[in-house]
Amino acid sequence: MRLNVTEAPRCEPPNQSEETPDLRPVEGKAADEELAELAKALGHPARVQIMRMLVRRSACVCGDIVDVLPLAQSTVSQHLKVLKEAGLIRGEIDGPRTCYCVEPRTLRRLKALIGSL
Amino acid sequence: MRLNVTEAPRCEPPNQSEETPDLRPVEGKAADEELAELAKALGHPARVQIMRMLVRRSACVCGDIVDVLPLAQSTVSQHLKVLKEAGLIRGEIDGPRTCYCVEPRTLRRLKALIGSL
DNA sequence: GCCTCCTATCGTTAGGTGACGATAAGGTGG
DNA sequence: CCACCTTATCGTCACCTAACGATAGGAGGC
Numbered sequence: 001m002r003l004n005v006t007e008a009p010r011c012e013p014p015n016q017s018e019e020t021p022d023l024r025p026v027e028g029k030a031a032d033e034e035l036a037e038l039a040k041a042l043g044h045p046a047r048v049q050i051m052r053m054l055v056r057r058s059a060c061v062c063g064d065i066v067d068v069l070p071l072a073q074s075t076v077s078q079h080l081k082v083l084k085e086a087g088l089i090r091g092e093i094d095g096p097r098t099c100y101c102v103e104p105r106t107l108r109r110l111k112a113l114i115g116s117l
Numbered sequence: 118m119r120l121n122v123t124e125a126p127r128c129e130p131p132n133q134s135e136e137t138p139d140l141r142p143v144e145g146k147a148a149d150e151e152l153a154e155l156a157k158a159l160g161h162p163a164r165v166q167i168m169r170m171l172v173r174r175s176a177c178v179c180g181d182i183v184d185v186l187p188l189a190q191s192t193v194s195q196h197l198k199v200l201k202e203a204g205l206i207r208g209e210i211d212g213p214r215t216c217y218c219v220e221p222r223t224l225r226r227l228k229a230l231i232g233s234l
Numbered sequence: 235g236c237c238t239c240c241t242a243t244c245g246t247t248a249g250g251t252g253a254c255g256a257t258a259a260g261g262t263g264g
Numbered sequence: 265c266c267a268c269c270t271t272a273t274c275g276t277c278a279c280c281t282a283a284c285g286a287t288a289g290g291a292g293g294c
Contacts, residue, residue: 040160
């Protein structure tokens with residue numbers, strides 16, 4: 001349990017220059033595997049909750065997430081790792097802490113893939 | 118392996134009277150668990166592929182799906198069961214076969230939940 | 235009624251997942 | 265430099281998942 005909550009955690013804002021459209025197809029074998037991987041990463045309530053916290057940016061620092069979820073710190077860290085490896089979030093080391101934020105590009109990609117169904 | 122492919126499999130078309138809007142919230146604990154469950158069901162390439170086949174209605178009968186996927190019949194049946202239990206598809210017994218089709222309502226619900234991220 | 239076709243279920247096995255506590259690693263502040 | 269805070273990783277355990285072959289069971293044709 002952390003003693004004080006960081007009042008305004010900050011991740012690097014989404015880089016405007018990276019906002020180029022995603023040209024990859026939304027169908028086919030590669031797209032199927034990509035969608036399956038992203039869906040699998042979202043396939044746990046705790047990870048959905050983490051995504052929501054980060055989307056609304058009410059929390060960004062790992063410890064804040066640990067405080068909210070009814071899980072051990074190591075378990076939360078594991079869930080963060082799953083989301084990060086799927087590309088859905090990004091973690092930046094901010095001094096002694098780690099600041100997590102959503103990867104908007106991947107989230108858009110997920111929505112496009114789901115939308116193709 | 119089935120000997121002849123059903124040329125025009127038919128599931129009951131989506132019932133227009135069921136097309137009432139879904140009033141459930143897209144956020145909160147229940148929504149998180151619902152999204153996690155749906156995402157988990159999609160979290161396998163074979164199941165994504167099945168969903169695509171059913172959405173484009175190029176196949177509907179179980180055997181046709183088995184013919185396309187490089188998996189044993191029992192494995193495909195298991196994947197169909199997962200999708201059915203998640204509410205994403207529906208199976209109707211059609212004589213000696215089983216005709217599967219997407220459950221449009223659940224698919225719309227999934228899109229709404231993903232869209233809320 | 236019997237035989238065939240189609241599908242679901244069972245049983246099994248290998249490997250993955252989720253949970254935790256313990257521990258390591260890295261940064262800050264005194 | 266040392267103590268502390270924060271987070272990642274390791275080790276472990278119970279459980280779930282995905283795959284298969286074998287089998288059961290229902291429908292339909294002869």
